[in-house]
Amino acid sequence: MKSVKPFFLSAKSKKAQDTLKLLSHKYKSYSLNKANVVVVLGGDGTILSLIHDTIYLKKKIYGMNRGTIGFLMNNYKPNDLMKRISVSKETKLNPVQMKVIDIKNKVHNALSLNEVSLLRQNRFAANVKVKIDNKIKINNLVCDGILVSTPAGSTAYNLSAHGPILPLNSTLLALTPICPFRPRRWKGAILPEKSKITFEIINAENRPVSATAGQVEIRNVKKVEVSYNFKKTLKLLFDKDLNLEQKILNEQFIL
Numbered sequence: 001m002k003s004v005k006p007f008f009l010s011a012k013s014k015k016a017q018d019t020l021k022l023l024s025h026k027y028k029s030y031s032l033n034k035a036n037v038v039v040v041l042g043g044d045g046t047i048l049s050l051i052h053d054t055i056y057l058k059k060k061i062y063g064m065n066r067g068t069i070g071f072l073m074n075n076y077k078p079n080d081l082m083k084r085i086s087v088s089k090e091t092k093l094n095p096v097q098m099k100v101i102d103i104k105n106k107v108h109n110a111l112s113l114n115e116v117s118l119l120r121q122n123r124f125a126a127n128v129k130v131k132i133d134n135k136i137k138i139n140n141l142v143c144d145g146i147l148v149s150t151p152a153g154s155t156a157y158n159l160s161a162h163g164p165i166l167p168l169n170s171t172l173l174a175l176t177p178i179c180p181f182r183p184r185r186w187k188g189a190i191l192p193e194k195s196k197i198t199f200e201i202i203n204a205e206n207r208p209v210s211a212t213a214g215q216v217e218i219r220n221v222k223k224v225e226v227s228y229n230f231k232k233t234l235k236l237l238f239d240k241d242l243n244l245e246q247k248i249l250n251e252q253f254i255l
Contacts, residue, residue: 004082007035007059011042016066022078036060037085037237043067048214051095051111051234062088062237071155071247072113074239088237091168091244093152097229098213103204103220110216113234114153116226117178117212118199119145121219125181126209127202132195138183140202145178145209148197148226152244155251163188165252168245171228173197197226 008029010020019041032038038056040046040063047063050056062085065073077084098116100108120126126145130138149158151166154174159165163176173195176188191197201209204222211221238244 002086003036004085005030005034005036006039006062006082006085007032007037008039008041009046010040011046011066013042013066016041016046019064019066019076019078023081026078027081032059037062039064039081039085040073041066042073043070044072045215047072047234047236048113051113051214051232057232057234060090060235060237072152072236072244074237075242084239085237087240089240089243091236091238093150093234093236094171095229095232095234096148096150096173096213096226098211099225100211100218100221101223102218103208103222108216108218110213110218111229111232112153112214113150114156114214115147115149115158116224117145117147117157118209118221118224119178119212121208121210124207127207128209129200129202130175131198131200132191134196134198137189138186140182141177141180141186142182143177143180146199147176147178149174149176150228151248155248159251164190165248166190168248173228193228195227199224199226 010016038059038061063073064076095111095113097111125142128141151168154166158176161176161178163174166172171193173191201222208220210219211224
């Protein structure tokens with residue numbers, strides 16, 4: 001990138017707001033329409049929220065961590081920011097989308113760059129029928145829940161649930177059970193990018209299940225369909241010395 005024209009976007013936390021003031025005095029900023037880079041100050045949640053706004057999908061996104069984990073962010077360094085952005089490496093991420101039908105037959109839709117997760121809502125285990133491309137693979141998965149993860153999200157909740165870490169450029173999907181009871185030995189699956197995953201909740205009223213994608217949670221669901229959305233792409237920029245692909249690779253060697 002020869003010329004960097006930044007628009008600064010900050011989370012609401014004090015740390016992020018203080019950083020916004022500092023950088024706004026240090027560097028020239030542009031309006032969102034005229035900028036070619038959105039510099040995001042916050043955590044992963046701030047980045048993930050951008051997938052819902054079309055204008056951000058047209059821009060390159062450079063995040064600096066002013067939150068907690070910040071896996072999708074670069075390290076915070078206020079100096080030489082424009083130079084760092086100009087030589088950064090671009091990574092394109094597609095979200096997964098979920099279509100949910102609840103027990104009242106209301107339809108809900110949501111997107112996530114990380115995962116779609118289903119979780120039981122009370123003391124009763126969830127009973128879930130699992131279909132891949134409309135073919136039944138598991139008649140009744142008895143579990144605390146199940147999730148579908150993208151490569152970008154595979155080091156987060158998916159990894160904590162003992163799911164596989166997926167290479168960033170693979171565009172595969174990880175299907176990972178959460179505390180499965182029956183079938184007890186099923187550890188999940190790795191699915192092709194064009195797969196359509198369907199979850200049907202058995203006895204949904206007595207064994208209620210919630211479905212979550214990004215910042216959206218739907219409760220009392222009876223059917224959830226999950227697939228990639230290739231029409232939406234978030235273009236993230238990472239410093240050359242530690243890009244997202246390297247971060248994901250490094251996670252496999254953390255003990």
